[in-house]
Amino acid sequence: MTDLNxxxxxxxxxxxxxxxxxSDLQVPAFAERxxxxxxxxxxxRFNPDVTLALLAGFRRNRRVLVQGLHGTGKSTHIxxxxxxxxxxxxxxxxxxxxxxxxxxxKDAVVLRDGAQVTEFQEGIVPWALQRPVALIxxxxxxxxxxxxxxxxxxxxxxGKFTLTDQNRVLSPHPHFRLFATANTVGLGNLNGLYQxxxxxxxxxMDRWDIVASLSYLPAAEEIAIVLARVPGxxxxxxxxxxARMVAVAELTRRGFAAGDVSTLMSPRTVITWAENCEIFRxxxxxxxxxxxxxxxxxxxxxxxxxxxxxFDQELDTGAAAAA
Numbered sequence: 377m378t379d380l381n382x383x384x385x386x387x388x389x390x391x392x393x394x395x396x397x398x399s400d401l402q403v404p405a406f407a408e409r410x411x412x413x414x415x416x417x418x419x420x421r422f423n424p425d426v427t428l429a430l431l432a433g434f435r436r437n438r439r440v441l442v443q444g445l446h447g448t449g450k451s452t453h454i455x456x457x458x459x460x461x462x463x464x465x466x467x468x469x470x471x472x473x474x475x476x477x478x479x480x481x482k483d484a485v486v487l488r489d490g491a492q493v494t495e496f497q498e499g500i501v502p503w504a505l506q507r508p509v510a511l512i513x514x515x516x517x518x519x520x521x522x523x524x525x526x527x528x529x530x531x532x533x534x535g536k537f538t539l540t541d542q543n544r545v546l547s548p549h550p551h552f553r554l555f556a557t558a559n560t561v562g563l564g565n566l567n568g569l570y571q572x573x574x575x576x577x578x579x580x581m582d583r584w585d586i587v588a589s590l591s592y593l594p595a596a597e598e599i600a601i602v603l604a605r606v607p608g609x610x611x612x613x614x615x616x617x618x619a620r621m622v623a624v625a626e627l628t629r630r631g632f633a634a635g636d637v638s639t640l641m642s643p644r645t646v647i648t649w650a651e652n653c654e655i656f657r658x659x660x661x662x663x664x665x666x667x668x669x670x671x672x673x674x675x676x677x678x679x680x681x682x683x684x685x686x687f688d689q690e691l692d693t694g695a696a697a698a699a
Contacts, residue, residue: 380410380464383508385551391431394460397424403435404551405461412464412509414455419604421597423453429588430457434510434553439531439583441516441556444590447642450557451514453590458510463553466504467512470519479526480539496542505530505537508551516556524580530554531583556584592629598622598643606650617659620686621646624663627682637675641667660691 385404391397406413426442430453433440442450451467458465468474481499485492504511513519513527529537530548537546592598602618603610609618625641632640641649645667652662663683668691671679680691 380412380507380509383408383410383464385461385463385508389461391428395422395427395431395457397422397427399428401428401431401435403431403461406463406508409462410464412466413462414459414465416459417452417456419601420449420452420456421593421601422456423590423593426453426588426590427457429586430454430555432586433555434458434461434463437553438585439554440586440588441558441584442588442590443558443560445592445640445642446559447644448590448592449643450590451512454510454512454555454557463510464508465510465512466500467514468500469514470516470523472518472520474519474523476522476526479523481541483541496539501526501530502537502539502546505546505548505552507549509549510553510555513554513556515558517558517560528580528583531580592643595619595622595626598625598646601643602647602650605647606654608654609650617653618646618650621649621659623686624682627685628667628679631678631682637671637678639667639671639675659687660689663691 383406386407387405388402389405391399391401391403394403429440430442432438434457442453444450455465455467457463468479477499479499479501481497481502483494484497485494487493488495500511519527529535531554534548536548538544539546593601599615599618599622602622603615606618608614625643625646628637628640631637649659649662649666652666653659656662656665660683668676668679683689683691
């Protein structure tokens with residue numbers, strides 16, 4: 377296989393043919409698939425606005441931040457665009473354990489000709505910066521402040537990265553791209569839903585060229601995704617069941633938006649519920665195990681009411697622990 381450093385986008389793909397979006401935009405793509413290219417998920421449904429924002433990032437080297445609630449498929453959206461462009465992609469989760477040294481690099485002891493020597497090992501940022509790679513910072517708003525200022529150096533499209541320990545200044549590869557995902561827009565954990573997120577430096581947020589917002593899919597598309605993930609439900613009865621499940625999920629989202637409940641069902645949870653239905657053969661039991669047990673005790677009666685509205689069946693919230 378060709379070395380990653382030697383890969384270049386050698387062809388142009390039409391957005392209409394590749395992503396099913398009514399646009400004449402042409403985007404660069406790689407002819408070869410590297411090991412870093414994500415696998416194509418044929419069942420994935422693209423949000424047109426977010427997809428065009430990401431494609432602008434790939435074509436015009438724009439820094440793109442995708443914001444949205446959990447389970448909307450933010451990181452997967454970037455990966456699936458990259459997969460169809462054969463664009464090498466590296467995803468880094470900015471949890472509390474990611475340090476500045478992890479991103480920049482550090483000295484390490486290695487064996488050279490049978491002797492131990494100390495040499496500098498590049499972190500993920502300088503490694504990706506010098507290659508045709510789409511670098512994704514996942515959970516961007518959960519990063520530690522000292523880590524975030526490391527990232528700030530590369531947010532400018534032509535920004536050079538300085539390795540102070542090495543007295544080196546790195547120039548970005550012409551096909552290096554930078555993306556990030558976040559549950560908030562840098563304002564912190566205002567509603568208590570995302571513990572651990574930080575208020576982000578406004579000067580850093582201002583450096584993102586494009587901020588795209590990804591919402592949950594329309595009901596018909598969400599049903600199609602669930603059926604693609606759980607083929608056993610792709611029957612007349614199964615499709616009706618999944619439609620009811622998605623209806624319950626939509627009620628929890630409306631309840632969350634109105635402040636009635638503090639937990640909502642993401643598409644990921646709906647898929648898990650459908651998978652658990654295959655195991656337990658009872659939607660009520662699977663619902664309790666997939667979602668209801670995650671809810672606050674004071675809210676379970678209301679969530680059970682959502683279930684009753686869609687399934688015309690009373691849900692025994694007291695059986696949650698026993699289930």
